[in-house]
Amino acid sequence: MKVGIDLLHFATADYYLGLDTFAAEKNLDVDKFYIGIGQERMSIAPPDEDVVTLAAKAAAPILEQINSNEITAVLFATETGVDQSKSAGVFLHGLLNLSKRCRVVEFKHACYAGAAALQMATCMIRANPKEKILVIAADIAKYDVNTSAEATQGCGAVAMLITESPRIIEIEPGSGYFTDDVMDFWRPNHRTTALVDGKYSTKVYLKSLKHAWEHFTQQTGKGFDDIDYFCYHIPFTKMADKAHQALIRKAGANVTPEAFKAQTLPSQRYNRIVGNSYSASLFVSFISLLDHLEENIENKRVSFFSYGSGCVAEFFTGMMQPGYQALLMTARHQTQIAQRTALTYAQYLAFYQQAEQPKENIVYESNNRGAYRLEGIESHKRIYQSTLHE
Ligand code: HMG
Numbered sequence: 001m002k003v004g005i006d007l008l009h010f011a012t013a014d015y016y017l018g019l020d021t022f023a024a025e026k027n028l029d030v031d032k033f034y035i036g037i038g039q040e041r042m043s044i045a046p047p048d049e050d051v052v053t054l055a056a057k058a059a060a061p062i063l064e065q066i067n068s069n070e071i072t073a074v075l076f077a078t079e080t081g082v083d084q085s086k087s088a089g090v091f092l093h094g095l096l097n098l099s100k101r102c103r104v105v106e107f108k109h110a111c112y113a114g115a116a117a118l119q120m121a122t123c124m125i126r127a128n129p130k131e132k133i134l135v136i137a138a139d140i141a142k143y144d145v146n147t148s149a150e151a152t153q154g155c156g157a158v159a160m161l162i163t164e165s166p167r168i169i170e171i172e173p174g175s176g177y178f179t180d181d182v183m184d185f186w187r188p189n190h191r192t193t194a195l196v197d198g199k200y201s202t203k204v205y206l207k208s209l210k211h212a213w214e215h216f217t218q219q220t221g222k223g224f225d226d227i228d229y230f231c232y233h234i235p236f237t238k239m240a241d242k243a244h245q246a247l248i249r250k251a252g253a254n255v256t257p258e259a260f261k262a263q264t265l266p267s268q269r270y271n272r273i274v275g276n277s278y279s280a281s282l283f284v285s286f287i288s289l290l291d292h293l294e295e296n297i298e299n300k301r302v303s304f305f306s307y308g309s310g311c312v313a314e315f316f317t318g319m320m321q322p323g324y325q326a327l328l329m330t331a332r333h334q335t336q337i338a339q340r341t342a343l344t345y346a347q348y349l350a351f352y353q354q355a356e357q358p359k360e361n362i363v364y365e366s367n368n369r370g371a372y373r374l375e376g377i378e379s380h381k382r383i384y385q386s387t388l389h390e
Pocket of ligand 1: 029030031032033035036037079109110111112148149150151152185196197198199201202205233234235236239276278279307308309310
């Protein structure tokens, strides 16, 4: 039985901060960002946008194409949860008017949770092929102002419909994985921003890739040359370049500079202008690959490397399905990205600081232009608005 992604769509916030604006504010050479870390812009969520509204924006175009009552489960991956107890997925379930005959749960392990939710969904479908599962990966990456991590923020959500006989990509059984209890990046419950040992985190990322790859080759018998396109978790695009170089060395592969670019560049283009979206970032990379390739890649193999600090990593693959191109939502992705508004550094800081206000009772100014927004919080209860499902 083939199981995998039948439809997928991604959403990001309506605003961005250009790293040229950022560099000018900090009196730094912009090439430190454009070349040094390979980033140009980062999407910035206004206070009335959270992972639930981002997820709703990501999922709505999928729901337009199916009978949403058929969704049997929502697996919501995030490390930007909105409640310690109630899952973000249940807020989403309400906002999207999904069937009550549905199970909903939140998945967490840093940026790894999206891959975990996807793998869990494929197992549930193998056990019961009637299931149609909505997997969401949504995050808002936020670090302290005036730290070197500040330039690697961003946000986004990817919604994926997981079914049997999928029309976009079959997720192949067999993967390689690796876990190690390390403190490279973490966010204690009392903080809204992550703490990170930046340089160390990049070393652990590469070490995890090598271990997950070794395990993947042992588990599946597949090698480097069996894979046509490579998608990585992308905190910043230079990290994906370093990862691909490390993988080539580890696998003993021979790759020309042209082939290196072809294997990696299309899958980095959205990430370069959206920034880190944590659990969503690997799947933004996959969507970027599909939206930017000129050639048809039916029956080609794509690999996925998921890395979540702390750390858990997994390497797995999928086979592109015939006819997948007709299902891509490229124009919607590109319009949404192009319509974002540029922020000045002061406007970015104002959004940043508003989001830190006390949250027992608050009414948010309307900045989020999407169909779903966080209207406010009343007696500690989040109030969402939808202009689509009223
Ligand atoms: P930094 O202090 O900006 O580092 O921190 P830097 O000063 O060494 O500069 C970075 C690169 O720019 C260097 O290149 C410089 O040479 C180059 P490299 O040595 O790396 O090849 N550079 C320039 N290049 C051209 N022209 C110039 C110029 N100046 C410098 N003028 C760091 C960078 C990424 C560490 C920081 O931004 C950070 O801490 N970010 C957050 C952590 C992070 O993203 N880690 C990635 C791995 S962990 C991960 O992916 C998980 C995560 O997504 C969380 C989760 O799992 O939930 C983060």
